[in-house]
Amino acid sequence: MNSRTISKSSFVRGTKCPKSLYLHFFQPEEQDEISEGQQSIFDTGHNVGFLAQQLFPGGIDASRGDHSLVHEAIAYTAELIGNGQTVIYEAAFSDGETLCYMDILVKETDGWAAYEVKASTQVKDYQVNDVAFQYFVITRSGLPLKRVSLVHVNNQYIRHGDLDIRKLFTIESMTERILPMQNNIPVDLLSLQEMLKAGLMPDIPMGSQCNNPFPCDFLEFCQQSCPAEEDESEGRPASRNQDELDQFLDELEYPLYFMDFETIQFAVPQYNESRPYQQIPFQYSLHLQQTKSGPLTHFLFLGTPPTDPRPEFIQSLLLHLGSSGSIIVWNQTFENTRLREIARDFPEYSSMIEPLFDRVADLMVPFRRKHLYTPDMNGSYSLKAVLPALVPDLSYSNLEIQEGGSAGLTYESLYNDADPESIATKRENLLKYCELDTLSMVRILERF
Ligand code: SF4
Structure with missing residues (x-):
């Protein structure tokens, strides 16, 4: 092995974009900082990999x-x-030019089988490339492989009691798919090796490869040297269709309930009656307005890890939502789907949840349809874009938590937090964030 030995991650990086591999080797200091969200994805991958070892x-x-x-x-x-060890985790191989780790290597009755674990719920093309490269390295290193498979999370699995590892994972053979790819690997490898030997940064413009299948970690570097083309919607002039806005208002029925949920996802289901990556609602904020321009009453719920938040969440919500009045949300698909999932997983609440759907009004729709638009919205109809354009005195910028993903990660961090002061601060931050989401909707509606 030498300093230019191509690892699996280098190969995947280089075949996606040779410039990224160049930067990784020669200008690693330009790499973007790992965000909280990316770190969480890495941690999930690590934890899922560790759990899958129990299959063998x-x-x-x-x-x-x-x-x-x-x-x-x-x-x-x-x-x-x-x-004579028959099960090896994190088995490492190199032929001098290439290098890889294999998550699980098993000596089966007819020979060696390799299993690569992924936290995703289905096989993705780039993962097949991963496995093709691993097969190439391992067999070139002298170990014949009978088969190679991907192990991924089965999103149809529903937890009942103890975790059932066999049902949590799906094993898919990749052997047939990766064998025909073996001839191309040396060609790709040679071109990457030559690029590294030449030591010249490839001239590659930004494109779809920068964010697909995942964001490149040199985005900032490349954006500085070749800024993205301006979004064509940004130049759109302001528009206001008062008839449509009036119609939206006419269809609302007082009292108004402005409602927002926050959710958390677990790759490995933590609770009975939940599935991998299911969005578990752990918090709501509800602003109630009895009459037009009347005073606001605020209700909220925030779960307490590690308890399953859903039963208390729905009991509290149903108590405050009453039996009539419009329920205003931003993007009704999200809140409606969470309510349907609770009705499915906790059927005892379904008859009380069902009547809510007719009461839901989606405040995002008039913005999606550009019935009210200003260039400050930058072509977006997200709450985070509409709020500063219409209600500049209300802002997320002073809050510790400024978007839903960060709220989920903050809640997740409570599971392993034993410091009462830190727990109290995080809970306070979560409450402030979710409350602002519903208050924002109140103030935006006033602009109609
Ligand atoms: S940001 Fe895009 S062009 Fe730049 S290195 Fe990454 S993938 Fe390549």
């Missing part, structure tokens, strides 16, 4: 938990294979 119990971790000790891991993998 009794293995030994060849990396000893540290992927930076590559030479040691390769030697240990060879030693374990030589000693």
